[in-house]
Amino acid sequence: MPLAGQASGGWTESSSALRLLNVGFRNSIGVLTDDSFTQTNPPVIATAGTVSTRVNQTKIGVLSGSVAFTRYLDGENYVGGPGAGTAPQGALKVHAVGKKAFRALGCFINSANGNPFENTPGVASGVGPYVSGLGTFGNALYETYVIVGVANPAAGKPITYYNGAQLVASRNGYLMSRWNYNDAAAALADCDVVGVTAESFVSDAAGSATILGVLKMAPDAVQTELVYDQRV
Numbered sequence: 001m002p003l004a005g006q007a008s009g010g011w012t013e014s015s016s017a018l019r020l021l022n023v024g025f026r027n028s029i030g031v032l033t034d035d036s037f038t039q040t041n042p043p044v045i046a047t048a049g050t051v052s053t054r055v056n057q058t059k060i061g062v063l064s065g066s067v068a069f070t071r072y073l074d075g076e077n078y079v080g081g082p083g084a085g086t087a088p089q090g091a092l093k094v095h096a097v098g099k100k101a102f103r104a105l106g107c108f109i110n111s112a113n114g115n116p117f118e119n120t121p122g123v124a125s126g127v128g129p130y131v132s133g134l135g136t137f138g139n140a141l142y143e144t145y146v147i148v149g150v151a152n153p154a155a156g157k158p159i160t161y162y163n164g165a166q167l168v169a170s171r172n173g174y175l176m177s178r179w180n181y182n183d184a185a186a187a188l189a190d191c192d193v194v195g196v197t198a199e200s201f202v203s204d205a206a207g208s209a210t211i212l213g214v215l216k217m218a219p220d221a222v223q224t225e226l227v228y229d230q231r232v
Helices: 087-093 121-125 198-203
Strands: 018-027 067-070 078-080 104-108 130-139 166-169 175-177 179-181 188-190 213-217 226-230
Touching (some): 018 104
Antiparallel strands (some): 067 078, 104 130, 130 226, 166 175, 166 213, 179 188
């Protein structure tokens, strides 16, 4: 179903994946990590059959709508994506402080490297604004498949989105439902496990992911965004 309101192009013509419906804070207090400009997308789990249909794999750097994290080993006041490849998450995972200090902050408003024919303030300033302090948003960047099997559901199964779903950050730093249908679509299974969500992987403990938002409208053929109330 369409969200109430009207806009030229039905809100599909923006170069930003994150649409600010009722903003809390645009947070610019923080410096982007170096790999925020160089990571591939998806940055960590890119197995055939599990890559989200909502991600532009040709773009480099953290993307608009992706999740911003604290990155202890990069220094104080640095923020970034989940890390380019498995190395940053792996390094944090074996660090006594780093594994507990990898936390989701909100979602990036713009892509770090900008877009063609537009100004590139992220590159110029080294800062990547993200939304925090609650608010309501439409987000066109999210996981569409289970990226790593949790036995049931298996990898490659569709992510289940529904009104009231808890949204967490995947290993790739994209939003996903915490609870998803099992293989038989008969019951919901908790997917906040070490192999699937970024914070649970780094902390090496299931159930560690921050609840970033509560979904209010699931995406469909008409409204291809997650519409949610943010909780950070």
